[in-house]
Amino acid sequence: MSYAKILSTLLGFLFLTTAAALTASEEDHSWSLSGTPSSELGENEIYIAVQNDTTLSTVVIIEVHYDTTVLMIGTSSPFLSEGTDFERVGERMDSILVMGSKPLGTSGVVRLTLFSPAKTYPYYHVVAGTGDIIRLVFKVKLGVASGTTTLQLTTMNSKAVLATQEIEIQGMPAPGNPEDFNWSLSGILVAGSQETEIYVLVRNDLWFGNVVFDVFYDSTLLEIKQPLADNVLLVSRAAAMNFTPSHEAGSNYVRLTVSTSEEDPAFPRIEAGSGTIAKLNFNIKTPMQSGETTTLQVKLSDQTELASLTMTAREFTGPSADVSGDGKEDIFDLLDLLKVLGGSVPKSVFSDANGDGKTDIFDLLEILRQLSGK
Numbered sequence: 001m002s003y004a005k006i007l008s009t010l011l012g013f014l015f016l017t018t019a020a021a022l023t024a025s026e027e028d029h030s031w032s033l034s035g036t037p038s039s040e041l042g043e044n045e046i047y048i049a050v051q052n053d054t055t056l057s058t059v060v061i062i063e064v065h066y067d068t069t070v071l072m073i074g075t076s077s078p079f080l081s082e083g084t085d086f087e088r089v090g091e092r093m094d095s096i097l098v099m100g101s102k103p104l105g106t107s108g109v110v111r112l113t114l115f116s117p118a119k120t121y122p123y124y125h126v127v128a129g130t131g132d133i134i135r136l137v138f139k140v141k142l143g144v145a146s147g148t149t150t151l152q153l154t155t156m157n158s159k160a161v162l163a164t165q166e167i168e169i170q171g172m173p174a175p176g177n178p179e180d181f182n183w184s185l186s187g188i189l190v191a192g193s194q195e196t197e198i199y200v201l202v203r204n205d206l207w208f209g210n211v212v213f214d215v216f217y218d219s220t221l222l223e224i225k226q227p228l229a230d231n232v233l234l235v236s237r238a239a240a241m242n243f244t245p246s247h248e249a250g251s252n253y254v255r256l257t258v259s260t261s262e263e264d265p266a267f268p269r270i271e272a273g274s275g276t277i278a279k280l281n282f283n284i285k286t287p288m289q290s291g292e293t294t295t296l297q298v299k300l301s302d303q304t305e306l307a308s309l310t311m312t313a314r315e316f317t318g319p320s321a322d323v324s325g326d327g328k329e330d331i332f333d334l335l336d337l338l339k340v341l342g343g344s345v346p347k348s349v350f351s352d353a354n355g356d357g358k359t360d361i362f363d364l365l366e367i368l369r370q371l372s373g374k
């Protein structure tokens with residue numbers, strides 16, 4: 001063997017011996033888990049931290065064991081995406097690559113492999129230090145109540161326990177029943193007008209994601225505008241829902257089918273709250289005279305009535321602070337305009353108090369001016 005080969009072998013042995021002396025296995029350090037995952041994206045982090053007085057081994061493979069009836073992570077793919085399902089945390093991880101996976105044949109296990117692509121020592125290692133190194137993006141499953149769940153951090157091969165932690169979880173309550181919510185309709189009829197706009201509103205103290213409801217109307221007076229996709233719309237809190245409007249020619253109702261997919265961690269839903277969720281545009285077949293009325297109803301697909309609205313046609317004689325149409329200009333007109341500005345009542349010529357063709361904050365100022373007598 002040549003002198004150069006002998007020297008190379010000795011230097012290689014010395015390097016490996018030195019590296020082994022300066023690094024330690026996963027079990028030689030103090031690990032911890034923390035976090036409060038919830039059903040909401042962006043508030044569901046679980047952190048892995050390590051306190052290591054010396055550098056970690058060249059390749060670190062650890063596993064997080066979790067309860068699949070409570071938590072979920074990633075998609076059906078066995079591989080996790082960095083930046084979406086997990087990310088590296090802290091300067092110590094800048095030169096370290098991390099591969100996340102859910103090993104085939106297992107359930108409730110996330111495997112994390114930490115290694116460095118660098119070719120020069122000491123960048124093969126997680127340097128000594130203390131603090132979080134990995135953030136995992138778990139999500140509490142739908143319908144799981146708030147409470148606690150236990151996570152365990154282990155090595156891959158020996159399954160030696162590195163940390164066990166009982167953590168708080170913030171679950172989402174089960175969806176509410178649309179029949180139990182407070183539904184309403186709003187709209188304005190202008191005498192002589194050839195069209196009108198109707199809002200469907202709901203006050204729900206629990207979220208919901210699926211409902212089929214019908215809006216009934218007098219088909220001798222009204223007809224739904226076509227095409228449906230442009231004239232029957234979900235709005236506001238419901239705008240992101242999956243939606244299918246349908247209408248049979250000659251019928252006296254339009255059906256709104258609202259649905260969601262609960263398998264997507266970010267599935268859309270109608271959150272608890274109050275306000276407009278749908279807007280429908282109608283043609284008026286024969287313009288109505290002042291004082292004439294028509295009634296609309298909202299019913300579930302099983303014909304359970306949710307709300308009704310009787311609208312009376314009002315004659316427009318010009319801009320006025322009398323938004324409510326009761327023949328007076330008072331605080332109730334101010335409140336009615338606030339409803340329009342808040343999106344619970346459609347805009348109309350009656351809400352344009354200053355006559356500039358718009359309904360906005362300047363109409364509010366005009367009503368205040370008239371109420372103050374200036």
